[in-house]
Amino acid sequence: xxxxxxFGFMVRAFIAGGIVGVICPFLGTFLVLRRLxxxxxxxxxxxxxxVAIGLLLGxxxxxxxxxxxxxxxxxIERLRASNRMAGDSALALVLYxxxxxxxxxxxxxxxxxxxxxxxxxxxVITVTEADLWATGVLGAATLLVGWLLYAExxxxxxxxxxxxxxxxxxxxxxxxxxxxxxxxVTLSMRVVGALLVGALIVFPVLAGLQIARGFxxxxxxxxALGVVSVFTGLTISFYWDIAAGGAIVLTALAFxxxxxxxxxxxxRATRRASR
Amino acid sequence: xxxxxxxxxxxxAFEDVTFSYGPTTAVEHxxxxxxxxDFVALIGPNGSGKTTLLKLALGLERPxxxxxLLFGQEIDQFKEWHRIGYVPQQAxxxxxxxxxxxxxVVSYGEYRGFDPLAIFRTGVSSAVERALHTVDMxxxxxxxxxxxxxxxxxxxxxxxxxxxxxxxxMLDEPTAGVDVAGQDQFYTLLRxxxxxxxxxxxxxxHDVGVVLHEATKVVCINRTLVFHGSAQEVTDAxxxxxxxxxxxxxxxxxx
Numbered sequence: 001x002x003x004x005x006x007f008g009f010m011v012r013a014f015i016a017g018g019i020v021g022v023i024c025p026f027l028g029t030f031l032v033l034r035r036l037x038x039x040x041x042x043x044x045x046x047x048x049x050x051v052a053i054g055l056l057l058g059x060x061x062x063x064x065x066x067x068x069x070x071x072x073x074x075x076i077e078r079l080r081a082s083n084r085m086a087g088d089s090a091l092a093l094v095l096y097x098x099x100x101x102x103x104x105x106x107x108x109x110x111x112x113x114x115x116x117x118x119x120x121x122x123x124v125i126t127v128t129e130a131d132l133w134a135t136g137v138l139g140a141a142t143l144l145v146g147w148l149l150y151a152e153x154x155x156x157x158x159x160x161x162x163x164x165x166x167x168x169x170x171x172x173x174x175x176x177x178x179x180x181x182x183x184x185v186t187l188s189m190r191v192v193g194a195l196l197v198g199a200l201i202v203f204p205v206l207a208g209l210q211i212a213r214g215f216x217x218x219x220x221x222x223x224a225l226g227v228v229s230v231f232t233g234l235t236i237s238f239y240w241d242i243a244a245g246g247a248i249v250l251t252a253l254a255f256x257x258x259x260x261x262x263x264x265x266x267x268r269a270t271r272r273a274s275r
Numbered sequence: 276x277x278x279x280x281x282x283x284x285x286x287x288a289f290e291d292v293t294f295s296y297g298p299t300t301a302v303e304h305x306x307x308x309x310x311x312x313d314f315v316a317l318i319g320p321n322g323s324g325k326t327t328l329l330k331l332a333l334g335l336e337r338p339x340x341x342x343x344l345l346f347g348q349e350i351d352q353f354k355e356w357h358r359i360g361y362v363p364q365q366a367x368x369x370x371x372x373x374x375x376x377x378x379x380v381v382s383y384g385e386y387r388g389f390d391p392l393a394i395f396r397t398g399v400s401s402a403v404e405r406a407l408h409t410v411d412m413x414x415x416x417x418x419x420x421x422x423x424x425x426x427x428x429x430x431x432x433x434x435x436x437x438x439x440x441x442x443x444x445m446l447d448e449p450t451a452g453v454d455v456a457g458q459d460q461f462y463t464l465l466r467x468x469x470x471x472x473x474x475x476x477x478x479x480x481h482d483v484g485v486v487l488h489e490a491t492k493v494v495c496i497n498r499t500l501v502f503h504g505s506a507q508e509v510t511d512a513x514x515x516x517x518x519x520x521x522x523x524x525x526x527x528x529x530x
Contacts, residue, residue, distance in 0.1 A: 032371075033373060033374075035371065147391075148389075150394040151386055151389075151390055151394075155383055158368045158373065158375070159366040159368055161361075162435075164334070164335060165333050165359060165361040166356055167354070213376065213417075213419060
């Protein structure tokens with residue numbers, strides 16, 4: 001067995017990382033194509049406020065963070081759907097409210113800022129058995145809902161009005177997607193940290209969009225790239241002793257640049273051959 | 276019976292419909308019907324309420340006053356969406372690099388409600404194949420939609436709308452941004468659908484000359500209804516009233 005898997009904390013890190021490596025790009029494919037990438041960043045800040053509340057109350061922070069970010073996801077979707085404000089304004093409103101709450105809670109609960117920074121920057125090697133259970137159950141539930149509502153998610157991403165005329169309950173689908181994103185973001189905080197979770201939702205999708213020829217293959221390619229990025233980043237972080245969150249996101253970026261370069265070369269060669 | 280009076284067979288019926296966006300009234304006291312076999316052109320200047328009327332007919336907006344009936348049913352109770360095909364000016368997917376193939380997008384038109392196994396349905400059904408042949412795009416079925424021209428994207432959306440062989444096809448300025456050859460191909464296709472399949476068409480358009488040539492009935496709207504009747508009966512005076520300046524119409528009527 002390689003040295004890296006002789007440590008229980010690294011095995012737990014790979015399991016938790018593998019799960020979020022699949023679900024983040026899976027949901028990210030729908031978010032990127034709806035131009036809603038920043039919703040992940042907003043919900044990550046909300047989840048951070050949830051973690052702060054949990055730490056202050058002495059409760060399991062992930063449970064409170066999941067609940068609060070799911071609630072915030074519903075509020076964002078309601079605000080967007082009501083046309084009371086532009087979509088990015090709704091995101092800004094929720095994001096900065098959550099940040100302000102977190103800052104106030106940090107000032108109230110002196111002493112837990114070190115734990116909170118673990119969620120901010122990611123501390124995948126401190127993943128506990130309870131975290132693993134939460135990630136496994138909620139991650140499987142997220143994938144199951146995404147699978148069951150595949151047709152509705154694709155239809156409403158292609159064009160919301162066309163989807164409504166086809167009989168899709170677009171408002172409900174949007175809320176479900178936002179809530180699933182809130183859950184995925186919360187679960188990913190331990191792995192890459194609240195500040196970088198958006199990258200795990202966007203980078204593998206941008207790479208997947210360049211190599212896949214079809215919607216299902218894009219979902220598969222993006223999720224596969226997500227998992228490979230997490231595993232490669234974790235391995236690099238273990239042997240080079242660097243922060244796992246940063247290593248994972250920089251690995252995902254390296255894959256994106258590699259795919260973009262290869263695609264450019266192939267396109268140029270194809271054009272030259274067809275002349 | 277006068278034109279515009281609701282019949283038991285009316286596919287769309289507007290009854291004294293008023294709709295506002297906030298303080299701005301978009302359409303006011305509008306009543307007209309679309310009957311089976313009609314090819315209705317909905318024309319009017321920019322901001323006249325054409326697209327709003329189409330959205331009301333599709334159930335995408337709800338009137339503040341009056342009511343809209345689809346196939347004789349209140350729109351809130353209407354469930355048979357497969358009887359309606361909708362072609363927008365542009366799908367929001369065309370503004371991003373949407374990764375689906377032509378075959379996949381046309382198969383979206385087969386949606387009939389919750390299907391837990393939808394993610395596994397990858398083949399091209401006979402209905403999708405027929406729709407692709409109808410718009411002459413069968414050869415493109417493996418092509419990504421982001422690689423299509425504007426005219427091809429329009430034909431793709433029509434194919435998606437035709438999968439269920441809808442009784443009523445509603446189109447919102449479908450030839451905007453399409454070149455003359457593409458427009459000609461598009462209107463030839465619409466004529467075929469009306470003639471061969473008996474599809475009823477409600478078309479929002481800016482191309483007054485073309486639609487008066489192609490349509491059997493015309494609805495002229497400028498917030499209120501200016502004219503509703505046979506395309507043969509539209510006069511220069513009606514159009515001048517509609518657009519607010521003198522219009523000399525030179526069109527070739529159906530022989």
